[in-house]
């Protein structure tokens with residue numbers, strides 16, 4: 001007897017309704033026939049998609065848990081329709097030692113209600129070899145924190161790591177060129193106008209950093225993935241070089257004039273771009289990946305000055321409804337949704353058992369109700385964050401159930 005059957009499911013790109021048989025956390029059957037199981041979930045003709053994956057979250061655990069932790073962050077992920085998250089290494093301590101990586105794995109194993117993978121920070125070659133015993137899903141480089149010299153050494157070490165261990169060579173990068181950011185920030189440091197933050201870290205710094213990271217990755221035979229791509233020019237460079245990348249919802253839906261409405265609440269790195277320089281919903285194609293860069297801070301940290309407020313926007317609980325609203329407006333093809341939220345990230349991050357509803361794959365699912373209307377209310381969110389530029393926005397379309405390895409972690413069908 002099957003553990004579970006999910007019945008009356010619409011599948012993207014297929015006609016009619018399907019019943020999905022699940023056993024021991026794996027998909028066993030996909031059929032229009034009736035199935036018997038110990039548990040039956042009727043999703044009432046809503047859409048069943050392969051469990052969404054967010055490759056870019058900051059759950060702040062350990063060390064920064066006033067902002068978020070793995071329990072609140074993973075509940076926010078489940079509530080937002082995500083079955084899997086990939087967490088970033090800029091916690092305290094940095095996740096760039098065997099000890100720190102092991103500690104975070106133990107914390108997440110205890111607290112996370114969704115699947116999690118961890119990106120590692122770079123370190124000297126010996127320490128990175130030790131970390132490989134714990135199999136981080138990739139290494140992360142914050143280009144905005146490095147000099148040209150330190151970047152040469154980091155990428156060379158990663159290249160040697162790939163030659164000498166099982167490391168697959170995947171490196172995710174935050175692309176802003178430190179020298180341009182320092183120079184422009186110096187010029188604007190006395191400004192009290194939040195929009196100047198977008199000129200202190202101009203789109204040219206992202207364009208130059210993307211070019212530089214492509215050269216460094218190619219020279220060291222590494223596979224590059226670009227985080228929170230926000231500049232239109234940089235997108236064209238990435239596409240020309242066949243480099244995978246992520247879009248955040250804030251860069252896709254807001255331009256830097258949002259600073260005039262939301263002030264430092266929309267301060268984030270890279271910053272929101274001028275309207276004519278930014279990526280847009282219409283730039284999403286079959287290779288795009290949505291990575292929210294869910295980066296919560298406390299209200300107090302967000303309400304300091306233009307250059308002293310903390311950069312980062314929490315987006316796990318708004319991104320799916322924001323993009324489904326674009327589908328309902330006719331600005332985004334429904335057939336891209338499973339690819340940009342699940343399939344493409346599974347491919348880039350080598351999650352071979354995820355990203356598709358097929359026999360043998362993990363029983364991770366996201367259920368979407370394309371007609372569910374509502375208005376975002378931050379006071380109902382699971383994240384610790386108490387701010388979002390999207391608070392109060394109306395939406396049409398929402399995640400209504402999240403299933404992880406055959407277990408329901410969020411149900412609002």
Ligand SMILES: NC(=O)N[C@@H](CC(=O)O)C(=O)O
Nearest residue numbers: 058174268269293295311312
């Ligand atoms: N994106 C941000 O503005 N902030 C991120 C760091 C990062 O992703 O660069 C954070 O961890 O707060």
Ligand SMILES: [Zn+2]
Nearest residue numbers: 174227228269
């Ligand atoms: Zn970043």
Ligand SMILES: [Zn+2]
Nearest residue numbers: 056088293295
């Ligand atoms: Zn980030």
